[in-house]
Amino acid sequence: TDAEVSTRKKTFSEVQTERLDQAERTVLIKCPSKLNEKKLLQYLSSHGNVKSHFFFENHGISALIEFSEKSSIASLQDAVGIPGASEHHVVPFKSRLFTFTLKNPVSQHMEETPLRLSPQCHIPVKDLIQKLCLADSISSQMHILLNEYQLTEENIKLRFLACSLVRDFARAYFPDSTVKPFGSSVNTFGKLGSDVDMFLDFHDTGKHATKMKKGPFEMEYQMKRLPSERLATQRILSVIGDCLDNFGPGCANVQKILNARCPLVKFSHQPTGFQCDLSVSNSIAIRSSELLYIYGCLDSRVRALVFTIRCWARVHGLTNSAPGTWITNFSLTMMVMFFLQKRSPPIIPTLDQLKELADEKDKHIIGGYDCSFVSDLRKIKPTKNTETLDVLLGEFFEYFGNFDFRKNSINLRKGKEVNKPESSPLYIWNPFEQDLNISKNVNQPQLEKFIAMARESAWILQKEDKTQQMISKEPWGLATLLIPFGKSNSSRMKNRMKGIGSETIRSLLDSLKLNNANSQQKAVGK
DSSP: OHHHHHHHTSOHHHHHHHHHHHHHTEEEEEOOSSOOHHHHHHHHHTTSOEEEEEEEESSSEEEEEEESSTHHHHHHHHHOOOOOOSSSOOOOOOOSEEEOOOSSHHHHGGGOOOOOBOOOSOOOHHHHHHHHHTOSSHHHHHHHHHHHHBOOHHHHHHHHHHHHHHHHHHHHHOTTOEEEEEGGGTSSOOBTTOOEEEEEEOOOTTTTHHHHTSSSOOOOOOOOOOSOHHHHHHHHHHHHHHHHHHHOTTEEEEEEETTSSSOEEEEEETTTTEEEEEEEOOHHHHHHHHHHHHHHHHOHHHHHHHHHHHHHHHHTTSOOSSOSSSOOHHHHHHHHHHHHHHSSSOSSOOHHHHHHTOOGGGOOEETTEEOOOOOOGGGSOOOOOOOOHHHHHHHHHHHHHTOOTTTEEEETTTTEEEEOSSOOSSOBBOSSSTTOBTTTTOOHHHHHHHHHHHHHHHHHHHHOOHHHHHHTTOOOTHHHHTSOOOGGGHHHHHHHHTTSOSTHHHHHHHHHHHTTHHHHHTTTTO
16 A cells, blocks of 8 residues: 555654654553443543544453643543542552543443454464465465564554553653664564563663753763663663562563573563563664664565564474574574575665665664664665565575575675584574674574475475365465474475484484573574
């Protein structure tokens, strides 16, 4: 759609700023069960114009209400009461989360209207497979999968609202702070139901610098000094974690994980239904989010292929939401990007090419690493490659089924295979911290399983008689690949495994030592 194209071309930071602003004008209401939508909106409009709204199911019906003006929220808050303390005593923190109940339900009961509810999670794989069988090409199957799994406009609003509500707490201590989502919530590769990664940021960059130049004095705040940045981060997160735990409406299961490589607070935010991870500003993680945002916006095939490969990997147990020795979604996404850089002609540019296009305002040096790349999508030439998704899917499996993982590593800066700098089974260069391997946690058996599944999938796609399967109503194309490869073809699987290596036993032992490594990947793997 045209609307989508025009929103697609905004820079990452424009989109972020717009969404954060939207979230500040938003409230969340737990609605009465018998609800007349028109009456609710009529009442809310007495506080100011309602710009957008939607309803969703979350232990009853909730409504997200976006006002045109921030002042409408204060007006509404003035009219809202404090819960009566009959059995519970309350913490009197006034947030933007409200509960509405009908004053006299009996008379209003007749006017209940059916509501359109926005789904906040994706359909189960078995339902997806049935939908896929009705499509007419693998390309359209991949687009169906993308449409079922990708974040909706409503879900994105809810994610930014969750950040905005946490920010209200942080501002009690640090009035200038912001809380922003990063990772899959913003990089165009987020899946419905995924966690919200958010970080606390204290640097309101740019605003201050010009004012400081004036006048005869060097002026600075007196601030508490600590021996390390890490300690400051741990202390801040510890206090904000306690704050959410003690005072945060609907914040449950708050866990402070302050000794991780990247200290964080995990909690579940019940009003929005999200699992959240809060950390302190991690500039490199934000650059990674923006890089993926750019790749996701450049060509519609990129996201369709990534969502498909991720779903395929999940079905076959190649990825797992728990930390361990399996491939992460981030690594998998980077493998897809690398594959698309290697097509002839390439479908997306290398990171070095994006760096060439960067101008002054795109310059970012973080901790000694050059993280510069162009932010304006219009400066990037569209690809001349016209391969269909049908072709690309088969070629992806073919390419990695026969990739020389022993010798080569995957480098997105250069867009070519380079000799491995060290002996990890799978070596994918961190695009920014050039001395890190983002897939260091992956062991040999997991890599071998990935190779075997890729070979099996390539073989299935080549051998398949689509028309026959469509006539006999059997799953075909992508649908076949999303059904676990069962016992029936285990002898074929053994052949695929041939020549993949005898290092499995040794590396199983290694993997026990490696289980720890993934917790350190947390910061990188967003």
